[in-house]
Amino acid sequence: MNTPYLAEFFEFLRFQSISTDPLYAPQVAACAGWLEQKFQRMGLETRVYPTDGHPIVVARSERKPGMRTLLIYGHYDVQPADPLDQWTTPPFEPTLKDGLVYARGATDNKGQILAHILGVEKTLKETDDLPVNVVFLVEGEEESGSESLGRFLEEHKEELQCDLIAISDTGMVARGIPALTYGLRGILSMDVKLCGAESDLHSGIYGGVAPNPATLLARLIASLHDERFRVAVPGFYDAVVELQDWEREEWARLPLDDDFFKKTIRSHALMGEEGYSAVERAWGRPTAEVNGIGGGYQGQGSKTVIPREAFAKLTFRLVPNQVPEAIEASLCAFLKRICPPQVRMEITPGHGGEPFLCDPHSQDALAARRALVRTWGVEPALIREGGSIPILHTLRRTLGAEILLLGLALPDCACHAPNESFPLENLEAGIRLNQALLEELSRVR
DSSP states (O other): OOHHHHHHHHHHHHSOOBTTOGGGHHHHHHHHHHHHHHHHHTTOEEEEEOOSSSOEEEEEOOOOTTSOEEEEEEEOOBOOOOOGGGOSSOTTSOEEETTEEESTTIIIIIIHHHHHHHHHHHHHHHHSSOSSEEEEEEESOGGGTOTTHHHHHHHHTTTTOOSEEEEOOSBOSBTTBOEEEEEEOEEEEEEEEEEOSSSOEETTTSTTTSOOHHHHHHHHHHTTBOTTSOBOSTTTTTTOOOOOHHHHHHHHTSSOOHHHHHHHHTOSOOOOOTTSOHHHHHHHSOEEEEEEEEOSOOSSSOOOEEOSEEEEEEEEEEOTTOOHHHHHHHHHHHHHHHSOTTSEEEEEEEEEEOOEEOOTTSHHHHHHHHHHHHHHSSOOEEEEESOOOTHHHHHHHHHOOEEEEOOOBOTTSOTTSTTOEEEHHHHHHHHHHHHHHHHHHHTOO
């Protein structure tokens, strides 16, 4: 690995660009400024746009008539590093160990977007030209819902016009096995709170008399699934598009059996909807998950109280053709119907996003697959992924361009978790992938 690449990567990672916490706003802005300087040194026309949230960085090569234009999207903001006590190295002091760089944001998304930036830079140094026009769009709010980006795209869609969009914010199947991701699940989030008495109560004096929101919340959450782990909300599966035979055959050939998933998540067992393999459930089936639950005393030892309230944070991963708004309406009606009468329910809707699906056999997708072969020397897998990038539909709808998802993340990268990592070999491969992708796309007419 070329030392300058590593030094720049470490600089990029040291910014605590946590978009969800206002306390880190100066760090987010400083990270945007670092990108601005990087693009300017490359000779790209660069501008940092302030928003009501965090800055958006746009950089472009000279737009030459008759050449296709590729927009490369990424984000420089990162997830919070909590829980800090589970990191083996400081999350914002990058550490290189056994070929892996450990830091928050190493994979999601700083390593992946930096690979594209370095690829363009290398091509410009080698040839003083690019085979296609390139526009970089790098935002600072992806991890907090991309609140500003939709409005920004509408206001600047003329200058952001492109023939195609490339994004590396997804994953590979395994080390050395690249993938073209043609589908992502959508998402719907909400908070549910059950309220009982006006204050916590002594569980000895009032136990057996006062309603316990924590107990009733547990029952409510258990009602989300039936005994086969199917979501029990009426109508939840009505619009779901079943997996096609070629998809199930393609995925069955991948080294992603139950043992792989057990090893990856470090668990002795798996759970999920019956009748589907683990990879089919992870990529192609909808889910209901509890992301957080709380209420009452959380400290050391015992405090004998009946909590006045209890809450749960829920997300629902959606697949084609589920519509978030329709699913939300069904969920709210279901939760209100099963809410125990002894408590009052509050539902707070959260962010959402539609499922994403594109044609992995289009001419541009075939060009991307050739670029992946040139980079890794093997045919890429055609996969969907379980995660969500809600802004994809806004990008596609506003700019009128299809999207290629070319991930560089490994399954065990621990993005959004302690000890997130990114292989240096994938940074180097991502540079080569960018160069090959630009060449292959330039040949598509």
